[in-house]
Amino acid sequence: MNVDFSSLARTSGEWLRGAGPEADIVMSSRIRLARNLADYPFISRANAGDRTEIERILRDRILSIEEVGALTYVDVNKLALLDRQLLAERQLISRELSDAEGSRGVVLADNEQASLMVNEEDHLRIQVIQSGLNLQSAWEMINQIDDLVEARVTYAFNENLGYLTACPTNVGTGMRVSVMLHLPALVITRQIDKLFRSLQKISLAVRGLYGEGTQAMGDFYQISNQITLGRSEADLVKQVGDVIPTIIDYERKAREFLVRESHENLHDRVSRAYGILRTAQTISSEETMHLLSSVRMGVNLGMINDLEIPTVNKLFIYTQPAHLQKLTGGELDTADRNIERARYLRHLLNKDEHGERGVSQN
Amino acid sequence: MNVDFSSLARTSGEWLRGAGPEADIVMSSRIRLARNLADYPFISRANAGDRTEIERILRDRILSIEEVGALTYVDVNKLALLDRQLLAERQLISRELSDAEGSRGVVLADNEQASLMVNEEDHLRIQVIQSGLNLQSAWEMINQIDDLVEARVTYAFNENLGYLTACPTNVGTGMRVSVMLHLPALVITRQIDKLFRSLQKISLAVRGLYGEGTQAMGDFYQISNQITLGRSEADLVKQVGDVIPTIIDYERKAREFLVRESHENLHDRVSRAYGILRTAQTISSEETMHLLSSVRMGVNLGMINDLEIPTVNKLFIYTQPAHLQKLTGGELDTADRNIERARYLRHLLNKDEHGERGVSQN
Numbered sequence A, B: 001m002n003v004d005f006s007s008l009a010r011t012s013g014e015w016l017r018g019a020g021p022e023a024d025i026v027m028s029s030r031i032r033l034a035r036n037l038a039d040y041p042f043i044s045r046a047n048a049g050d051r052t053e054i055e056r057i058l059r060d061r062i063l064s065i066e067e068v069g070a071l072t073y074v075d076v077n078k079l080a081l082l083d084r085q086l087l088a089e090r091q092l093i094s095r096e097l098s099d100a101e102g103s104r105g106v107v108l109a110d111n112e113q114a115s116l117m118v119n120e121e122d123h124l125r126i127q128v129i130q131s132g133l134n135l136q137s138a139w140e141m142i143n144q145i146d147d148l149v150e151a152r153v154t155y156a157f158n159e160n161l162g163y164l165t166a167c168p169t170n171v172g173t174g175m176r177v178s179v180m181l182h183l184p185a186l187v188i189t190r191q192i193d194k195l196f197r198s199l200q201k202i203s204l205a206v207r208g209l210y211g212e213g214t215q216a217m218g219d220f221y222q223i224s225n226q227i228t229l230g231r232s233e234a235d236l237v238k239q240v241g242d243v244i245p246t247i248i249d250y251e252r253k254a255r256e257f258l259v260r261e262s263h264e265n266l267h268d269r270v271s272r273a274y275g276i277l278r279t280a281q282t283i284s285s286e287e288t289m290h291l292l293s294s295v296r297m298g299v300n301l302g303m304i305n306d307l308e309i310p311t312v313n314k315l316f317i318y319t320q321p322a323h324l325q326k327l328t329g330g331e332l333d334t335a336d337r338n339i340e341r342a343r344y345l346r347h348l349l350n351k352d353e354h355g356e357r358g359v360s361q362n
Helices: A048-063 A081-089 A095-099 A135-150 A184-188 A192-201 A233-261 A263-279 A285-300 A309-318 A321-328 A334-349 B048-063 B081-089 B095-099 B135-150 B184-188 B192-201 B233-261 B263-279 B285-300 B309-318 B321-328 B334-349
Strands: A026-035 A071-075 A105-109 A114-118 A124-131 A175-182 A204-207 A220-225 B026-035 B071-075 B105-109 B114-118 B124-131 B175-182 B204-207 B220-225
Touching: A026 A135, A026 A233, A048 A071, A048 A105, A048 A114, A081 A095, A081 A321, A114 A135, A124 A135, A135 A175, A135 A233, A175 A233, A175 A285, A184 A192, A184 A233, A184 A285, A192 A204, A192 A233, A204 A233, A220 A233, A233 A263, A263 A285, A263 A334, A263 B263, A263 B334, A285 A309, A285 A334, A309 A321, A309 A334, A321 A334, A334 B263, B026 B135, B026 B233, B048 B071, B048 B105, B048 B114, B081 B095, B081 B321, B114 B135, B124 B135, B135 B175, B135 B233, B175 B233, B175 B285, B184 B192, B184 B233, B184 B285, B192 B204, B192 B233, B204 B233, B220 B233, B233 B263, B263 B285, B263 B334, B285 B309, B285 B334, B309 B321, B309 B334, B321 B334
Parallel strands: none
Antiparallel strands: A026 A124, A026 A175, A071 A105, A105 A114, A114 A124, A175 A220, A204 A220, B026 B124, B026 B175, B071 B105, B105 B114, B114 B124, B175 B220, B204 B220
């Protein structure tokens, strides 16, 4: 079974659905587990032969699982750069796996809720991602997948430490629980830095849209656990899960404050952002994210009434470089991408018209 | 006969017509003559009684002229501030006459082509303003009016110097010939300062939309003669008139350059400007002028095809504070003006729809 990347660029993953609890603020809930095979060295010390064997074993054993729907193996080493970038933009693989070399791959579940990376930092990285605030459901799903894999291979495990991982920060549960939040009102009201400092005090990490080392784009922030050792998986899910309602509440209160105290300015910001996205003839990815963030909040606040959240969620991903190039059929330099991105946005956001009103199409 | 200021705020003066030669770049052609009555002191030395008499004499004699259509006298001293500002925004009186105190007024011709200010810096300031590049026609009209007034009063005149004026810079012909040009491409390509330095070398002055001491807004520049003495009126008209085609040519070449070398960026600027004007919920006068300037150039370059130049010309004037307040029926502070301005722009620029698409009206 092969993945058709042109079609993948046109479909929508589960986590972009825009459904699930608190979906106005919580984009997605994600859990990943780091696992390694007992009989092979960690990736950092594995040679090419080890890696090929690890890939073969994990691929075959995982593809024999029948309980979680159709699974597809993608040989990332054989993929063109654009297709690797597409998977990374879609959050199905990490940027690290995309940029690495040698034997590596990913097993994808049909609905994009689960993906299992082979030969990333660890031999196996299992990820489950769901729309909205759904940590418990994500935990049940990933726990089931982990059990199914563990029934087929021998994981590196130590009775005192737990699961062994390439990086000591992952030892123990090997688990990272993260929630992607859309926090534009906390950014506008300049409360975001204070929030981050509070989260760090309780050992939670804050990252941008694409994980470690990436900047927050479009006012999206990933909140996740930093500690993986000495706690049960359920405790870690609870630790992250318990703090999210408070953050949601802060963001809601900040939005209410803006609506109450600064309605015209907020409405202006939302309305102009939508206007620019519908009329720009060239636009960068960064500006697109920035404007889409205002539009997303505007839709949630009822200030924009002809757009749905799933469309906005899709646009965040589809306007990124690899998606855009797959959608428009080829490799483009930055200047041409900016033109195509603007064309795509106008097309999608003016789709009930024959083009944007009055502005020449040439 | 009275002027209905609410209706004036809704009508359009001749110079906003957007017609006439070179109207894509030349907004209007304007000539004014400074005149004083021989038997009265200049305004700076006149007492209240003198000024009242000067006003009465000039008003009565000018209103007796029948050859130039209906004339209306407006007693500026009795006008509310908003109405005075309206006349100034409309270029029918100067800001100085609006802001002054004491007996003063203006005679308005029906089509707003001619206005005759009484008790401004001089006893009489005659102005004729026409759409597009029409200096010769403006000169013929103002010369006729000047002759008609001179047949009814005795002007202060010296055989050696010519007409005597309050300020020595106006002595001689008392004439200022000016052309209002829209030069956005010269601004974008950073050639405007060089042009101004060249014009100063040949004794031409460059001013903003509202004359002396005002900043260029919306990329509008008034080019006018600085010297009034020692040359005939025809020479002064020729001096200004001769240089305008060269400036028009520079601006056209700059536009062609932008279309050729930077088409997407130019189209982007035009298209976004139009988009923001159609969606902003609050907008300052300065930003409006700035964006309208791009839209005006876009209409002239065929990049916007559902707007006419007269509409854009009107918007430059109608979105200014006094017009806006007259249109919306009352005095407003700056914040409320910015909201009303945005509402007015959306209404006018989305008028074929029931409101702007998808953006909530509340």
